[in-house]
Structures are given as structure tokens and as C-alpha cells.
Amino acid sequence: MKTTYNMGQVCLNEGPCMPLEPGYRDMGALWRAKYESDKLEKDLEQLFQELQPLYLNLHAYVRRALYRYYGPEVIDVKGPIPAHLLGNMWAQSWVKILDLVLPFPKKPPEDITKIMRSQHWNPEKMFVEAEKFITSLGLLSTPPDFWENSMMERPTDGREVECHASAWDFYNSKDFRIKKCTEVTTEDLLSIFHQMGHIQYFMQYKNLPVIFRAGPNPAFEEAVGSVITLSAFSHKHLLNRGLLSRQHQDSEEEVNFLMGIALDKIAFIPFAYLIDLYRWKVFDGTIQKDNYNLEWWNLRLKYQGLCPPIPRTEDDFDPGAKFHISASVSYTRYFLSLVLQFQFQEALCKASGHVGPLHRCDIYNSKTAGKLLEDVLKQGASKPWPEILQNITGKTKMSAEALKTYFKPLMNWLVTENVRQGEILGWPDFSCSFEEKE
Ligand SMILES: O=C(CCC(O)(O)[C@H](Cc1ccccc1)NC(=O)c1ccccc1)N[C@@H](Cc1ccccc1)C(=O)O
Numbered sequence: 001m002k003t004t005y006n007m008g009q010v011c012l013n014e015g016p017c018m019p020l021e022p023g024y025r026d027m028g029a030l031w032r033a034k035y036e037s038d039k040l041e042k043d044l045e046q047l048f049q050e051l052q053p054l055y056l057n058l059h060a061y062v063r064r065a066l067y068r069y070y071g072p073e074v075i076d077v078k079g080p081i082p083a084h085l086l087g088n089m090w091a092q093s094w095v096k097i098l099d100l101v102l103p104f105p106k107k108p109p110e111d112i113t114k115i116m117r118s119q120h121w122n123p124e125k126m127f128v129e130a131e132k133f134i135t136s137l138g139l140l141s142t143p144p145d146f147w148e149n150s151m152m153e154r155p156t157d158g159r160e161v162e163c164h165a166s167a168w169d170f171y172n173s174k175d176f177r178i179k180k181c182t183e184v185t186t187e188d189l190l191s192i193f194h195q196m197g198h199i200q201y202f203m204q205y206k207n208l209p210v211i212f213r214a215g216p217n218p219a220f221e222e223a224v225g226s227v228i229t230l231s232a233f234s235h236k237h238l239l240n241r242g243l244l245s246r247q248h249q250d251s252e253e254e255v256n257f258l259m260g261i262a263l264d265k266i267a268f269i270p271f272a273y274l275i276d277l278y279r280w281k282v283f284d285g286t287i288q289k290d291n292y293n294l295e296w297w298n299l300r301l302k303y304q305g306l307c308p309p310i311p312r313t314e315d316d317f318d319p320g321a322k323f324h325i326s327a328s329v330s331y332t333r334y335f336l337s338l339v340l341q342f343q344f345q346e347a348l349c350k351a352s353g354h355v356g357p358l359h360r361c362d363i364y365n366s367k368t369a370g371k372l373l374e375d376v377l378k379q380g381a382s383k384p385w386p387e388i389l390q391n392i393t394g395k396t397k398m399s400a401e402a403l404k405t406y407f408k409p410l411m412n413w414l415v416t417e418n419v420r421q422g423e424i425l426g427w428p429d430f431s432c433s434f435e436e437k438e
């Protein structure tokens, strides 16, 4: 009966027969449909190719630094990097090894986590700080219920909770919540800004028909909080908020600063790209069950230039160790958010009257920038995303130009440094053979 139901079709005198339930070919097709583009995969590939030079130069530079620290028996300067040396469970952000790869080690950046702790910050203060930034733009503040109903710390009553941070809209135009097991760290302050971006979107579109209470595509939802962190973590803003004490940055300190941001944002590019490349192939059957783990590490090698820490077999299922894969949350949204957040930042900085390098921009207190952002958020999913993108940036196309502009000073330094070291970009020694290195 189910098969009969699922295969049911209506055939008229002309035109193709129509299925009763206009089913998508597979889950990948359903996920991609949210971007309303018949050339999404081509556009993603093109953006990835455009960003490759940034990643390859960062990868080569970090590999050299790890070689200096761990030696030739661990690191092959023409090969992939062992994933467990990059300071993150998924090697998706390398910011934890900034001290190891700092371009100018004599000018280490101040440790914001240490400063937060010395100033006795607690999770609530971190949420208040994010709220202050957002309301300084003339955007909405959260209702009392938000502070009542959110879970801002891991419960101490023994309840086992899902600690991966998330923001929730209860679609009653007044109940909005964040669930996060907050620790007093820089990483968690960044994450709180990201979550508060989701909450601001919920509040801005709360009077729209429910069907429109979303971003025009999932990447817009992810970009809002992230664009705010670009200003909130600028040297200018951290100084203004008393989280840094050194007045200015000389050009070497500026390269160190940009390296810190690059270890988060540029390292993330191939990771964010490959997650759904992998899953689309699983959904459409290109990747079969008995190769799930092998194909995962093939993509991790091909796109991120990483090796697993130890040999892997099909008894392991490493993709499942990433929240979004076990929770079936699509990931293309984060790859596109990476491009969008810099396009948004460029537009908001221009609106705020910022002059000078993009990485020095802080839109804090700019009501003009806030208005530009508000006009986007208020529209929710009520218009096709190219139209909404045009409202804020003047263009209807996603472009990696703004991201490249932001990192230009670092790229100049990296290319010079890699040429000086005679680095090979990429990993022509592509084997992850473990015996050789022992
Ligand atoms: O997963 C997140 C943050 C969580 C979230 O805010 O994106 C969350 C993910 C989630 C959790 C449970 C169910 C569905 C999605 N998304 C939201 O809370 C959310 C999503 C859509 C609308 C409103 C809120 N970030 C990604 C990527 C990322 C983003 C930013 C910085 C670093 C890394 C990661 O950690 O790998």
C-alpha cells in the first residue's frame, strides 16, 4: 500500500505525469532547495575556488610552524597536517594554536579569556555585553522572558542536556530562548554574539506571517550574529570595552591580529564546504554505506589537507562526531555565511561612515548601520534572497571580494613569507601513511 501510495501519479492528456506527493529526489535536493538556485552547487564550487589561495597559503604557513615545533617525524612539509594538532576536535578552527603560529612572537596579543576572568565576567555578563552591542545599533533588546527562560549554563541538577549552542523561536512573537552551556572564554563570547544574532532575527520578523519567519535562506540567519562579531572583536572595540589595554597596533601586531581571525575564518572554509558535499553524496547514493568513513577522510584530505590522527577503518564512523551530522542540520549555511558576513560587514561599515581598512571597522553605536541591518531582518523570508542581499549591499550576487579585502594585509604577508620559505602550496605528498612517520 505504501509503495502504491508513494508511486501514485496523475497523468493528463499532455505533459508529464505528476506524483501525488511532489517528492524531492533525495534529502540533499530538499536541503539545496532552500537556496532557490538551480546553480547552487556551481556557485559554491566557484566561491570555494576563489578562496583556495587564502586557505593554501594559511595551510602551508601553519604546517611550517608545526614542523618547527613537532619535527620531521610528525610533519611532512609537502604533506597533509595531522588533524589532532590543530587545536579543535574537528580541525574546523585553528585559533587555539595561535601562540604556536604567531607571525611576530615578540608581540603576542593579550589573552581576552584571561582578562575576562580577571574582571570576574560570568555568563550573564557575556550575554549582557552582546545585548549592549546589538542595542547600540538601535536594534531590539530582548524581553524579560528571554532572561527567565533561556538556559545560559550547563544545569547542575544532573540533567543531561545537549550542550551544542542553539537559539529558539517559539513563534508566539514573545518567547525567544538560547540554550548554551556557557564557559567564560573568548570562544564562548563569540558564540553568544552568534546566538544573539539569531534572537535578533526572531524579534525583527516576529509580526510577519509564520511562513516568513526565517531568513531568506539559512545562510542569512547564520551571518547576522557572525557579522556583529567582526566588529565586536575588532581591536578598536575590545579596547573601547576595556578588554584590551594596549592603545594601538603596529603593523606587526596587526598581522598577528589578522592571523587570529584567519585561524577561525579561513581555516573553516574547506571544512564548511566539504560537510554537505559529503552528505549530498551519501543521500544520492554516490557514497555507499561500506565506504562512509573512507570517503569522509578522502574529502578531509582533498579539501582540508588533513590526515586522521591514527589509521581509520569502516568500524569507525567519524562524520558522526560532528554535531550537525548526528543532528541532521545542513552545513552549507555556514559556508555561505562566511562569504555573506564579510559582504554585510563591508556594507555596514560603509553605512557607519568607517574609513580605512575593513578589519579595523567597529560599527558599535552606529544607528545608520543598525537601520540597514534592521531593514534586512524585518523582511524575514518574505522576498527572494538576492533582492534582500541587494537591499544591504547593492548587489544581488554573493561575492568573496569583501572577505579577500578584509584579509589582504595578512595574505600579502603570508605569500611573502611562504615564498621566502620556498613552501609548496597544497599536499603533493598526499599519503597519510602512519608507518613512515613512526
Ligand atoms: O553550530 C554552530 C552554532 C549553532 C547554531 O546557532 O548555528 C545552531 C545550530 C543548530 C542547533 C540545533 C538545531 C538546529 C541548528 N542554529 C540555531 O540555533 C538556529 C538555526 C536556525 C535558525 C535559528 C537558530 N556553529 C557551527 C559553525 C560556526 C559558526 C560560527 C562560528 C564558528 C563555527 C559549528 O559550531 O560548527
Ligand SMILES: [Zn+2]
Residues within 6 Å of the ligand: 194, 198, 221, 222
Ligand atoms: Zn547559528
